[in-house]
Amino acid sequence: xxxxxxxxxxxxxxxxxxxxxxxxxxxxxxxxxxxxxxxxxxxxxxxxxxxxxxxxxxxxxxxxxxxxxxxxxxxxxxxxxxxxxxxxxxxxxxxxxxxxxxxxxxxxxxxxxxxxxxxxxxxxxxxxxxxxxxxxxxxxxxxxxxxxxxxxxxxxxxxxxxxxxxxxxxxxxxxxxxxxxxxxxxxxxxxxxxxxxxxxxxxxxxxxxxxxxxxxxxxxxxxxxxxxxxxxxxxxxxxxxxxxxxxxxxxxxxxxxxxxxxxxxxxxxxxxxxxxxxxxxxxxxxxxxxxxxxxxxxxxxxxxxxxxxxxxxxxxxxxxxxxxxxxxxxxxxxxxxxxxxxxxxxxxxxxxxxxxxxxxxxxxxxxxxxxxxxxxxxxxxxxxxxxxxxxxxxxxxxxxxxxxxxxxxxxxxxxxxxxxxxxxxxxxxxxxxxxxxxxxxxxxxxxxxxxxxxxxxxxxxxxxxxxxxxxxxxxxxxxxxxxxxxxxxxxxxxxxxxxxxxxxxxxxxxxxxxxxxxx
Amino acid sequence: xxxxxxxxxxxxxxxxxxxxxxxxxxxxxxxxxxxxxxxxxxxxxxxxxxxxxxxxxxxxxxxxxxxxxxxxxxxxxxxxxxxxxxxxxxxxxxxxxxxxxxxxxxxxxxxxxxxxxxxxxxxxxxxxxxxxxxxxxxxxxxxxxxxxxxxxxxxxxx
Numbered sequence: 094x095x096x097x098x099x100x101x102x103x104x105x106x107x108x109x110x111x112x113x114x115x116x117x118x119x120x121x122x123x124x125x126x127x128x129x130x131x132x133x134x135x136x137x138x139x140x141x142x143x144x145x146x147x148x149x150x151x152x153x154x155x156x157x158x159x160x161x162x163x164x165x166x167x168x169x170x171x172x173x174x175x176x177x178x179x180x181x182x183x184x185x186x187x188x189x190x191x192x193x194x195x196x197x198x199x200x201x202x203x204x205x206x207x208x209x210x211x212x213x214x215x216x217x218x219x220x221x222x223x224x225x226x227x228x229x230x231x232x233x234x235x236x237x238x239x240x241x242x243x244x245x246x247x248x249x250x251x252x253x254x255x256x257x258x259x260x261x262x263x264x265x266x267x268x269x270x271x272x273x274x275x276x277x278x279x280x281x282x283x284x285x286x287x288x289x290x291x292x293x294x295x296x297x298x299x300x301x302x303x304x305x306x307x308x309x310x311x312x313x314x315x316x317x318x319x320x321x322x323x324x325x326x327x328x329x330x331x332x333x334x335x336x337x338x339x340x341x342x343x344x345x346x347x348x349x350x351x352x353x354x355x356x357x358x359x360x361x362x363x364x365x366x367x368x369x370x371x372x373x374x375x376x377x378x379x380x381x382x383x384x385x386x387x388x389x390x391x392x393x394x395x396x397x398x399x400x401x402x403x404x405x406x407x408x409x410x411x412x413x414x415x416x417x418x419x420x421x422x423x424x425x426x427x428x429x430x431x432x433x434x435x436x437x438x439x440x441x442x443x444x445x446x447x448x449x450x451x452x453x454x455x456x457x458x459x460x461x462x463x464x465x466x467x468x469x470x471x472x473x474x475x476x477x478x479x480x481x482x483x484x485x486x487x488x489x490x491x492x493x494x495x496x497x498x499x500x501x502x503x504x505x506x507x508x509x510x511x512x513x514x515x516x517x518x519x520x521x522x523x524x525x526x527x528x529x530x531x532x533x534x535x536x537x538x539x540x541x542x543x544x545x546x547x548x549x550x551x552x553x554x555x556x557x558x559x560x561x562x563x564x565x566x567x568x569x570x571x572x573x574x575x576x577x578x579x580x581x582x583x584x585x586x587x588x589x590x591x592x593x594x595x596x597x598x599x600x601x602x603x604x605x606x607x608x609x610x611x612x
Numbered sequence: 613x614x615x616x617x618x619x620x621x622x623x624x625x626x627x628x629x630x631x632x633x634x635x636x637x638x639x640x641x642x643x644x645x646x647x648x649x650x651x652x653x654x655x656x657x658x659x660x661x662x663x664x665x666x667x668x669x670x671x672x673x674x675x676x677x678x679x680x681x682x683x684x685x686x687x688x689x690x691x692x693x694x695x696x697x698x699x700x701x702x703x704x705x706x707x708x709x710x711x712x713x714x715x716x717x718x719x720x721x722x723x724x725x726x727x728x729x730x731x732x733x734x735x736x737x738x739x740x741x742x743x744x745x746x747x748x749x750x751x752x753x754x755x756x757x758x759x760x761x762x763x764x765x766x767x768x769x770x
Binding site for chain 1: 637644675680696699739740
């Protein structure tokens, strides 16, 4: 009987040598006549332990990590194929406290299954939600999603069911589902992990959305920076078509749905939904005026649902277990769970899925273990490059859309980037303006011109040139950008800038003063 | 000088058009297909694509020049894409950036005079817990220190 060994195939694990580890295990186990079956799973998202491999042993999965290819001979000598002791042996994977304390709903199958095996997916609850949806009316599906309290996980947090209802009720012979897989925020990778580790969940969720609104065509718009996800999705879509999940008749029903993969081309702005639609139509990724909302007139002028990967991948479990099941997690108006991403200078970075309400402090210290550099955490940026920089005084804020907004921040896509005490927040705020200038679509003036002027003002401020005047100029510029930009890029770039100025004013003085202030 | 597609380029553009012409919003898939085959999109491909997709040259050029990913110059032997985003900055990307520029003697968007290296900035590779991150010819590398970069360069010398 062969032993099953799980080696992640996700981009991070591969960047740390997972392919070489898998090859070494296959070759050396064969040489010593020990039959093994290697499954290239997704990653569970414990990145400081990658490549984290697992061995199926007496009904448990024993984890070893981080494993490098040159260590494979000693692992075989330690009989790791039967869970033998070794300094890299971490014990049963589901008893690791980092995982055991999480509430993995959307990410439950990550690292567990073979992402490209539809059978494996089925055996772990896959397609149960779709089966339920096929027995319901369109408005019944929409109502379930409304009742679940699921809000868009891409950042805007708009109630998914309400958006679906608008599309269901919109007039139009052709309707579309568009999955926004243009995960461009620094510090985020949950979409990538789901696409690489559980692609059928995304495909199933997209099909359910199509049933709910009466759409017959859909697109997955994936960023070009994710080639590993592209490979997995391409193969998963082919499998789904061959299995009758997509095509003229979804699982033998009278519903048709076709889903295509499209690749972006390195434009951050295409994560903005109207720019994404322009890009899908073959145009420059420029933001559209609204109204009309995409739900009314979206792709090719037709009613269109645009949802993020995590939003769609969460839908199957809501249909499977019911709205009440999902709604029980979370607090206030933030229902369910959120896959949070610990990134930047963090000792134990990775994916933490928890119900809303977990505190930032618990994430940063209990899960994250503080900084990777061992120095104190000085600032965190939550919600991507347009999110606020927060000091330690804010670390007791619960992860909850309203609570974070009330504290002047934005939860966004749930990425948390950690900085130690060597960070220069004036340099970070300059970068925010520089990034906006590089990625602006150019349609509106506050964003296109304001970002470049912002870089210049911050440079003068940092050089000590009439600091009070430059500060007031910067605040005035930020106010114009926030109130007069067409979309969130220009509109929210002031957030990191102003939060840095508010909480870390000492970083904006002349260099000498900064050195004194920081000791 | 009016650019003309050579035989290889013409074959690539024709194949890209044949494979994608029927798609709704076909322009990005066509440009991707050309670049996948040639490593860049030659200027003479613009009128050919415009004609076949019933677009103006300005529309095709506008799209080609809007997206950072599409290249309008032939690629260097090796393409180095360095992540400049915040999560990588938090673990030393600025220091790495300075080192890489000095080592290669070029800035972002430039190609070394021997044609060996091109350097480009990217904003997030989704590898944010293991930075600094960079791609060498599409291959992702984690935890890249200046010394690690020098070793990678040696290992993957074109």
